[in-house]
Amino acid sequence: xxxxxxxxxxxxxxxxxxxxxxxxxxxxxxxxxxxxxxxxxxxxxxxxxxxxxxxxxxxxxxxxxxxxxxxxxxxxxxxxxxxxxxxxxxxxxxxxxxxxxxxxxxxxxxxxxxxxxxxxxxxxxxxxxxxxxxxxxxxxxxxxxxxxxxxxxxxxxxxxxxxxxxxxxxxxxxxxxxxxxxxxxxxxxxxxxxxxxxxxxxxxxxxxxxxxxxxxxxxxxxxxxxxxxxxxxxxxxxxxxxxxxxxxxxxxxxxxxxxxxxxxxxxxxxxxxxxxxxxxxxxxxxxxxxxxxxxxxxxxxxxxxxxxxxxxxxxxxxxxxxxxxxxxxxxxxxxxxxxxxxxxxxxxxxxxxxxxxxxxxxxxxxxxxxxxxxxxxxxxxxxxxxxxxxxxxxxxxxxxxxxxxxxxxxxxxxxxxxxxxxxxxxxxxxxxxxxxxxxxxxxxxxxxxxxxxxxxxxxxxxxxxxxxxxxxxxxxxxxxxxxxxxxxxxxxxxxxxxxxxxxxxxxxxxxxxxxxxxxxxxxxxxxxxxxxxxxxxxxxxxxxxxxxxxxxxxxxxxxxxxxxxxxxxxxxxxxxxxxxxxxxxxxxxxxxxxxxxxxxxxxxxxxxxxxxxx
Ligand code: ADP
Ligand code: MG
Numbered sequence: 259x260x261x262x263x264x265x266x267x268x269x270x271x272x273x274x275x276x277x278x279x280x281x282x283x284x285x286x287x288x289x290x291x292x293x294x295x296x297x298x299x300x301x302x303x304x305x306x307x308x309x310x311x312x313x314x315x316x317x318x319x320x321x322x323x324x325x326x327x328x329x330x331x332x333x334x335x336x337x338x339x340x341x342x343x344x345x346x347x348x349x350x351x352x353x354x355x356x357x358x359x360x361x362x363x364x365x366x367x368x369x370x371x372x373x374x375x376x377x378x379x380x381x382x383x384x385x386x387x388x389x390x391x392x393x394x395x396x397x398x399x400x401x402x403x404x405x406x407x408x409x410x411x412x413x414x415x416x417x418x419x420x421x422x423x424x425x426x427x428x429x430x431x432x433x434x435x436x437x438x439x440x441x442x443x444x445x446x447x448x449x450x451x452x453x454x455x456x457x458x459x460x461x462x463x464x465x466x467x468x469x470x471x472x473x474x475x476x477x478x479x480x481x482x483x484x485x486x487x488x489x490x491x492x493x494x495x496x497x498x499x500x501x502x503x504x505x506x507x508x509x510x511x512x513x514x515x516x517x518x519x520x521x522x523x524x525x526x527x528x529x530x531x532x533x534x535x536x537x538x539x540x541x542x543x544x545x546x547x548x549x550x551x552x553x554x555x556x557x558x559x560x561x562x563x564x565x566x567x568x569x570x571x572x573x574x575x576x577x578x579x580x581x582x583x584x585x586x587x588x589x590x591x592x593x594x595x596x597x598x599x600x601x602x603x604x605x606x607x608x609x610x611x612x613x614x615x616x617x618x619x620x621x622x623x624x625x626x627x628x629x630x631x632x633x634x635x636x637x638x639x640x641x642x643x644x645x646x647x648x649x650x651x652x653x654x655x656x657x658x659x660x661x662x663x664x665x666x667x668x669x670x671x672x673x674x675x676x677x678x679x680x681x682x683x684x685x686x687x688x689x690x691x692x693x694x695x696x697x698x699x700x701x702x703x704x705x706x707x708x709x710x711x712x713x714x715x716x717x718x719x720x721x722x723x724x725x726x727x728x729x730x731x732x733x734x735x736x737x738x739x740x741x742x743x744x745x746x747x748x749x750x751x752x753x754x755x756x757x758x759x760x761x762x763x764x765x766x767x768x769x770x771x772x773x774x775x776x777x778x779x780x781x782x783x784x785x786x787x788x789x790x791x792x793x794x795x796x797x798x799x800x801x802x803x804x805x806x807x808x809x810x811x812x813x814x815x816x817x818x819x820x821x822x823x824x825x826x827x828x829x830x831x832x833x834x835x836x837x838x839x840x841x842x843x844x845x846x847x848x849x850x851x852x853x854x855x856x857x858x859x860x861x862x863x864x865x866x867x868x869x870x871x872x
Contacts (some may be wrong), residue, residue: 271363271387278360280418282309285365287402287518288357290436293317294443294516296401299459299504299609303433304448308425310416316402324380328392330369331384358403364415366406374399386411397479427744428455428768432518434470434740438545439513441466463496463545467743472737472767475502475543482585487577490551497528497586498543500535505788506795509543509739514550514568515788523571524548524578531582546578548829654782678837683827689820691829696872697857704824704832706845708817711835713846716809727757727772734770734783735763742787745794752801754810758786777812785815810846 277597279285286303296319306312322330361367362384372379378394409416419425425447434455437445441463453651457466468476475498482495505572512524524546532542554569568574680695691702738746743766746753757774770786779785792807818824824832836842836851844850862868 271359275450276358279364279408279430282313282425283314283432285309285361285405285408286315286429287432288361289313289315290404290433291517292403293319293401293544294440296320298400299442300446302446302448303429305426305576306450308419309405309429310419310422310425311407313405313408314402316400318400320400321379321399321401322371323376324392325371326373327369327371327380327382328389330526331362331387331389332359334658344688350788359387361403361405364410364412365408366410368404368406369401370395370397371401372399421744421748423742423747424741426450427741427747430740430743432740435511435518437542438463438466438470438511439516439518439547460465467496467545470737470739471543472735475737478502479545480585480589482508482582485581486546487574487581490549491554491574492549493581494547495582495585496545497531499589500532500542500586503536503540503784504543504791505539505541505793507541508741508791510541511545512548513546514548514555514757515552521568523568523575527575527578527582530575530579531586535586542634548725633706676843678833680833681834682826684826685824685829687821688823691824691832693829693833696857698854698858698860701855702833702836703820703845703849703851704818704822704829705820706847706849706851707836709813709845709847710839710841710851711832712813712816713809714839714841720809727759728775729759729772730770730782734786736770736783736786737767738766738768738790740766741794742790745790749793749804752804755801756805774808777808779812779815785811813846 278288282305286305287310290301290303293315296317298317298319300318302314302316304312304314304316334734345517363386366386367382367384369382369384370379372395379397381391381393381395382389383391405723430447432448433445433447437443437457441461444459445455445457446453457469464476464479464481467479470476478499478501479496480499482493482497484492484494487493507525507528510525510528512519512521514521527546528542528544536542537550550568598707678695678700680693680700683692683694685704686692686701689704691700691704691707693700693702746760746768758770759772759776761769761771763769773782777785786834789808789811792811793804798805818828818832842851857871858869863869
C-alpha cells in the first residue's frame with residue numbers, strides 16, 4: 259500500500275515533454291504553428307546558442323486574453339477542438355493542447371500576449387511549468403513566447419544536445435521550409451543577434467524557392483498548377499528539373515493543409531514521377547502542397563504531428579503521380595544544352611581515359627581456350643568488345659603471348675598484390691566483365707572493381723602528399739539550407755585541413771575556392787553538397803573519417819558505372835589494375851567485386867564427371 263502514486267501535474271508534463279519536445283527545433287515548430295493558427299502574417303523567430311539559451315517566437319496574431327493565457331498552460335487546453343467530431347474538420351496545426359505545457363515544463367518561459375480588446379495585455383512567467391508571476395503589460399496585439407534555458411531541469415536531455423550550430427541549422431531549415439508553405443506570411447529569423455532570414459510579406463513561392471536554393475535552381479522548378487485531384491482535394495507542386503538532385507530525400511518538402519509533414523507516401527510519389535529521369539541513389543527536389551478535408555486525415559499518429567496518414571492514399575498517390583509525370587514530361591525537363599546528369603555523363607577518371615588512349619594503339623590479343631582451333635592471334639580492332647571468341651589460340655600460346663597490356667603493367671610495377679591471370683571475354687549487360695583463366699569463369703562487377711582501384715590509389719596519394727589544397731579554376735557559389743549550413747560550420751576546420759577553403763558570402767551563401775589536390779570531380783558543387791549531407795548523417799566525425807568519406811565518394815563518382823559499355827582494352831586495364839590492389843574482394847562500401855565459377859563447378863553443373871584439369 260502507498261507505493262502507487264498519481265504523478266503530480268508538473269511531473270506528468272515533464273514526461274509528456276519528452277515525447278513532443280525532442281530538441282530545440284521541436285519547440286520552434288510548435289510555437290511557429292501556434293502563431294500561424296493565430297492568423298499571424300508576421301512571425302519573428304529569435305534563437306541563441308542553437309535554441310538552448312533562448313527561443314523567442316513573436317507574432318501579430320489574434321493573441322489571448324488573461325484567462326486564456328493562463329489556461330493555455332494547462333494540459334489538454336486547446337481552443338481548437340471541443341469534441342471528437344471536431345477532429346474531422348481539423349484545419350489548424352495544433353489541437354492536442356499539449357505543446358505549451360510541455361515546453362513550459364522543461365524551460366523558464368515568459369509569454370506576453372494581448373488580444374487587442376482587453377484592457378491590457380499580460381505577461382506570464384513560468385519555471386518548470388509553474389506560473390511564478392502574472393502582470394499587466396502594454397503591447398500591441400499578438401503573442402510572444404520566450405523559452406529560456408531549455409531542458410534546464412532535464413540534464414540528460416540537455417547533455418544530448420551538444421552542437422549549437424547543428425541545432426541552429428535544423429531550426430533554419432524548418433523556418434525556411436515553413437516559409438515555402440506560407441508565401442503570404444513574413445518570416446524573420448535572428449540567430450545569435452544576426453538576421454539570417456527575412457522574407458517580404460507577400461511573395462510568390464518561386465521567389466522564396468530562389469531565396470532558399472539560389473537563383474539558378476530557383477528558376478529551374480516546374481510549377482504544377484493548383485488543381486482539384488478528387489472532390490475537395492487540391493494539389494499544387496513545384497518540381498526541380500531532374501538535373502538538380504540530392505543524395506537524400508531531405509529537400510522533398512510537403513505541406514498538408516499548411517502543416518509541414520513527413521510522408522513516405524509523398525516521397526514515393528516523387529520517386530515514381532521522376533522514375534527513369536534520375537540516376538540510382540539520387541533524389542528529386544520538390545515542394546508539394548496538399549489540401550485535404552480533415553476527415554481524410556489521421557494527424558494524431560505522431561506526438562509531434564509530423565507524420566500524417568492519408569486515408570485512401572493509394573488512389574491519391576496514383577493520381578498525383580500521373581499529374582506530376584505529365585507535368586514533368588510535358589516541360590523541357592532535359593536542359594537541351596547540358597542534358598540531365600546521368601551516369602554516362604560522369605566521365606571515367608582522367609587517368610583511365612589517358613591510359614585507354616595510350617593502349618589504343620597497342621596490339622591487344624584475345625584468347626579463347628575453349629576453342630579447338632589453333633590460330634595466330636590477331637589484333638583486335640578498336641572498340642571491338644563484340645568480337646568475342648573469334649580469335650583463338652591454345653593455352654601454351656597464351657603463356658607465350660599474354661596480353662601486352664598485362665606485360666606492360668608487369669614491367670612498370672614489379673610487385674603485384676594479386677595474381678589474377680585471367681583475361682576478358684566480353685561484357686555482360688554492359689555491367690559485368692566476363693573473364694576466364696584455366697580455373698574457370700570470373701564475373702567482375704566493373705563498377706565495384708574500378709571503385710576499389712581508385713579508392714586504394716587515392717588512399718596511397720593521401721598518405722604521401724603534403725600540399726593538400728589547390729584553387730578551383732572557377733570558384734563555386736553554394737546556397738545552403740539551414741541544416742547544410744549547420745553541418746558545414748560544425749566541420750569547417752576539418753574541411754579546411756583537408757583542402758576545402760570556403761568563404762562566407764552572405765546569408766547561407768558560401769564560396770568554395772579551394773579543393774583537395776587530386777579531387778577531380780566534374781560537378782564539385784554536387785559533390786560538396788553530397789558530402790555535407792553525408793556528414794550530417796553522422797555526429798562527431800573525425801578528420802580521418804571525413805577524409806575516407808571523401809575518398810570513397812570520389813572513387814564512387816570517378817568509377818565507371820554499370821550499363822557503361824567498355825572496350826576490351828578498358829576491361830584489360832581494369833583487370834591489370836585489380837591485380838595491384840590490396841583488397842580485390844570488395845569495394846569500399848563492402849560490395850563484392852569478383853564471382854568465380856570454377857571449372858569443377860561447371861563440370862558438376864553440366865554433369866561432365868569430375869574435372870581433372872586440362
Ligand atoms: P494546441 O496548439 O494543440 O491547441 P498549444 O499548447 O500549442 O495547444 O496551445 C494551447 C492554446 O493556446 C491554443 O489552443 C491557443 O488557443 C493558445 N495559443 C497558443 N499560442 C498562441 C499564439 N501564438 N497566439 C494565440 N493563441 C495561442
Ligand atoms: Mg499548438
